[in-house]
Amino acid sequence: MMARLNVVLLLALVVCALSLVTSRHQSRKLFVDLEREQTLTRSYDIEYGQLQIEQSTWAMPARVEKIAREQLHMQLPGASRVEVMDEVRR
Amino acid sequence: MKPAAVAPPRLPALRAPLVFGALLALFALLLVRSLYLQRFDNAFLQEQGSSRYSRDIELPAHRGRIVDRLGEPLAISTPVKAVWAWPDKIDATPEQLQALAGALDMPTSALMQRISGAGDFVYLKRPVAPDAADRVAALQIKGVHDETEYWRYYPGGDVMSQILGFTGDHDVGQEGMELAQQSWLGGKPGSRRVIINRRGEIVEDVVSIRAPQEGRDLALAIDSRLQYLAFRELKAAIEANKAQAGAIVMLDAKTGEIVALANWPAFNPNNRARTAKNKMRNRALTDTFEPGSSMKPFTIAAALDSGKFTPATIIDTAPGTLTISGATIHDAHREGTLTVEQVIQKSSNVGAAKIALSLPPSTMWQTLSDAGFGTPPRTGFPGEVGGRLRPAKSWRPIEQATIAYGHGISVNLVQLARAYTVFATDGELKPVSLLKVEGPVAGRPVITPATARAVRHMLEMVVLPGGTAPKAQVVGYRVAGKTGTAHKLDDRTHTYSESQYIASFVGFAPVSNPRLIVAVMIDQPNAGQYYGGAVAAPVFSTVMGAALRMLGVPTDAPVNNVVLPPEGADVKEET
Numbered sequence: 017m018m019a020r021l022n023v024v025l026l027l028a029l030v031v032c033a034l035s036l037v038t039s040r041h042q043s044r045k046l047f048v049d050l051e052r053e054q055t056l057t058r059s060y061d062i063e064y065g066q067l068q069i070e071q072s073t074w075a076m077p078a079r080v081e082k083i084a085r086e087q088l089h090m091q092l093p094g095a096s097r098v099e100v101m102d103e104v105r106r
Numbered sequence: 107m108k109p110a111a112v113a114p115p116r117l118p119a120l121r122a123p124l125v126f127g128a129l130l131a132l133f134a135l136l137l138v139r140s141l142y143l144q145r146f147d148n149a150f151l152q153e154q155g156s157s158r159y160s161r162d163i164e165l166p167a168h169r170g171r172i173v174d175r176l177g178e179p180l181a182i183s184t185p186v187k188a189v190w191a192w193p194d195k196i197d198a199t200p201e202q203l204q205a206l207a208g209a210l211d212m213p214t215s216a217l218m219q220r221i222s223g224a225g226d227f228v229y230l231k232r233p234v235a236p237d238a239a240d241r242v243a244a245l246q247i248k249g250v251h252d253e254t255e256y257w258r259y260y261p262g263g264d265v266m267s268q269i270l271g272f273t274g275d276h277d278v279g280q281e282g283m284e285l286a287q288q289s290w291l292g293g294k295p296g297s298r299r300v301i302i303n304r305r306g307e308i309v310e311d312v313v314s315i316r317a318p319q320e321g322r323d324l325a326l327a328i329d330s331r332l333q334y335l336a337f338r339e340l341k342a343a344i345e346a347n348k349a350q351a352g353a354i355v356m357l358d359a360k361t362g363e364i365v366a367l368a369n370w371p372a373f374n375p376n377n378r379a380r381t382a383k384n385k386m387r388n389r390a391l392t393d394t395f396e397p398g399s400s401m402k403p404f405t406i407a408a409a410l411d412s413g414k415f416t417p418a419t420i421i422d423t424a425p426g427t428l429t430i431s432g433a434t435i436h437d438a439h440r441e442g443t444l445t446v447e448q449v450i451q452k453s454s455n456v457g458a459a460k461i462a463l464s465l466p467p468s469t470m471w472q473t474l475s476d477a478g479f480g481t482p483p484r485t486g487f488p489g490e491v492g493g494r495l496r497p498a499k500s501w502r503p504i505e506q507a508t509i510a511y512g513h514g515i516s517v518n519l520v521q522l523a524r525a526y527t528v529f530a531t532d533g534e535l536k537p538v539s540l541l542k543v544e545g546p547v548a549g550r551p552v553i554t555p556a557t558a559r560a561v562r563h564m565l566e567m568v569v570l571p572g573g574t575a576p577k578a579q580v581v582g583y584r585v586a587g588k589t590g591t592a593h594k595l596d597d598r599t600h601t602y603s604e605s606q607y608i609a610s611f612v613g614f615a616p617v618s619n620p621r622l623i624v625a626v627m628i629d630q631p632n633a634g635q636y637y638g639g640a641v642a643a644p645v646f647s648t649v650m651g652a653a654l655r656m657l658g659v660p661t662d663a664p665v666n667n668v669v670l671p672p673e674g675a676d677v678k679e680e681t
Contacts, residue, residue, distance in 0.1 A: 044309040047308070068171075
């Protein structure tokens with residue numbers, strides 16, 4: 017009776033030990049994945065910042081104005097050529 | 107009978123104890139050795155062991171962005187590489203050096219010059235784009251290394267260079283708001299200890315020693331569209347008038363936020379290798395000047411508040427001069443008798459001086475001091491100044507007379523613009539802020555609402571025909587303001603210069619419900635015109651008009667309200 021109990025306990029122990037090993041391995045693998053994703057997040061953050069710089073450099077009023085003036089031949093009308101309309105009241 | 111047992115060979119008597127003793131001694135040796143390793147060599151061994159599986163990783167923290175009131179980025183940090191070298195350790199063939207110069211996108215001769223110099227550490231180039239740095243690393247030249255560092259980019263370039271300032275080494279604020287808000291913007295890098303596997307992947311955190319603290323974003327009150335507008339017009343006016351320098355400030359009249367603040371000359375913060383110091387100065391906050399007539403409204407406000415004067419009180423300014431203890435004050439145009447209102451409209455020095463002299467110095471001082479003169483505007487900007495307002499007790503009569511029209515008192519442009527919140531509201535001085543402010547801002551009462559309304563009306567007369575600044579008018583909006591033209595103080599002789607002026611204009615619009623205050627200062631116009639009404643008022647008009655339209659402020663005047671004097675007409679102004 018006693019011997020049988022011991023065998024059962026031994027089996028349980030082996031199962032526990034093996035599952036510990038697997039879960040430990042799993043956790044490490046997941047951790048590696050997590051790390052990789054975090055690195056990716058950081059690199060996306062950096063890229064986002066660079067894109068923001070790029071966007072605001074392209075959208076700088078000075079540049080927009082220069083293009084409007086030189087390439088599209090647009091002009092800022094002088095005060096004498098501006099007609100201000102009254103608000104239309106319905 | 108059994109055969110007799112063979113007697114075991116006799117061992118030497120000492121052998122057993124000897125072997126036992128020897129074994130014991132060896133054990134003792136082991137024990138001592140292990141004790142030694144545990145006690146004395148422990149640190150070294152621990153380090154050796156952990157270096158094989160654990161790593162300390164630096165966790166970088168980037169600096170916060172600076173954005174404008176609408177969230178447009180004005181300053182962003184991004185990691186770049188810096189390529190550096192030990193010149194005496196460089197071991198490369200000429201072809202390799204040529205390839206290195208190519209990868210760094212610099213002439214080979216410039217590269218050679220860098221590495222031929224004395225000294226043991228030189229930056230070959232910074233910043234270097236990450237992909238270019240990878241190409242450099244691929245060359246595998248001995249003695250050439252790279253490192254990651256953060257570099258700050260300012261998309262706006264010179265448009266808001268002085269207000270933002272810039273960062274120095276290690277992305278630490280060095281000038282302007284970058285310096286003022288260093289503790290808010292700056293991140294604190296952290297570090298963590300981890301266990302790595304044989305492929306170099308992190309498998310476990312041992313302990314996070316310090317969590318990194320990312321820098322926080324900073325929202326300024328600046329509106330980048332208005333800022334560009336102000337900068338462009340200021341620059342154009344300075345070039346047209348061949349002036350030396352200038353500044354423009356735009357305040358939100360309701361909240362006191364600085365929505366635009368531009369200076370010229372300016373510099374490009376992205377490439378400031380050889381920028382002169384004077385270009386970095388934020389003149390609007392760190393320089394003072396004698397404002398001239400834009401100080402008169404405060405004299406008049408003090409007079410009205412004292413109850414001795416009403417807007418219709420008659421002042422005799424004939425014959426256009428006034429002599430006080432030997433010194434004579436002049437008006438640019440003889441006017442005869444004027445009402446208090448007209449003293450502002452025509453900008454009469456004699457009128458302002460006479461009004462001032464009938465007030466006790468302490469009353470006048472109190473109004474000026476309450477309006478914020480003589481004390482820094484407390485924007486938190488590094489190096490801001492408070493100007494000079496001497497205590498009333500020390501005023502001589504001539505001093506009181508000149509202060510009435512803005513000489514003998516010095517202010518900075520932000521102070522001057524802020525003081526006009528008194529007239530733009532019903533007598534309250536609003537605190538100014540470089541940072542975005544949420545919700546209504548409580549002001550501090552300086553003059554009574556009735557006085558504020560009366561002066562506001564006088565200031566509106568200034569821009570109407572008959573005033574000194576018809577060129578400040580804006581189509582569709584009622585505007586109010588005051589010109590200023592002051593002789594510059596000559597630094598060498600400490601007397602007023604005969605030929606150098608500072609022209610200024612401060613005003614607000616729309617008068618029915620003021621939204622914006624704009625102050626313009628042009629230093630040393632040199633193209634013939636030097637009156638505030640001729641040099642600074644047109645800048646005010648263009649900037650104010652465009653800004654109000656950009657913000658969609660409803661018009662409060664008929665659209666044909668502007669009556670400009672004929673081209674070439676003399677713009678009246680005092681000195």
